[in-house]
Amino acid sequence: MTARKLIGMVLTTVMLICLAACGQNDADAHEQDGQEQIEEYVTVILPHSIAGEVTPENLDSFKEYYGLEDAVINADGSVTEIMTRERWLMTVAFIRMQTDDGLASLAGSEQYPHIDRAEVNETYDVFTIYTGSEEIGDGDIALCSRLGGYAYYHAVYMGQTAPFSFRVEFRDTEREELVFEYTQDDWQDPDE
Secondary structure, X not given: OOHHHHHHHHHHHHHHHHHHOOOXXXXXXXXXXXXXXXXXXXXXXXXXXXXXXXXXXXXXXXXXXHOOOEEEXXXXXXXXXXXXXXXXXXXXXXXXXXXXXXXXXXXXXXXXXXXXXXXXXXXXOEEEEEEOOOOXXXXXXXXXXXXXXXXXXXXXXXXOOOOOOOEEEEEEOOOOOEEEEEEHHHOOOOOO
C-alpha cells in the first residue's frame, strides 16, 4: 500500500469521525452554589462539505451510528449535532492523534524522503515541515492540501467559523529558514 493511499485512508477515517462530532463547543461553564458546573452536552455544526451525505432518509441511522443525542439537517445543508461532552472529547483526541501519527510517518518515508521531521502547533493550524531540500514538488503541494484538511476538520470541531486559517511552512532543517509557505489562501475551501 502506498503512502498516498494510506494518507487517503487516514483522512477518510478522520472525516467519518468528524461526522460523529465535529464543530462548535457551546457548552459554557456556569457558576452555581460556588461550584463550577460544566454543561453535559456539546453542539457541533458540521458544514455541508463534511455532512453532505446526511439526508432526511438516513438521519436516524446517522444519529444512532455515531451515538448522537440529536441531529438536525439545516437549510444550508449543514448538520447540527448534539452529543455528550465525553463523546466530543474522545473525538477531538482521535483527530489530534490521527494528525500527529500522520505527521510522524512523514519523516524519511518513501514518498517524502527529503522530510526530516514534521510538527504542528497546539491549535492544529500551523504545520512546520523540516526538509533538507529547497525544491518543492507536486507531492509537497498535495501534502499541504491534506494538512489543510486536517486543520479544517480540527477548526470545525473546535467551533471556529469562517474565515478559517492555517499555514504550512517548509523550513530548511539546518538553518530553519523558511523555504516555502502554503496558507488557506492557496487551499480550496470545501465550503466555497
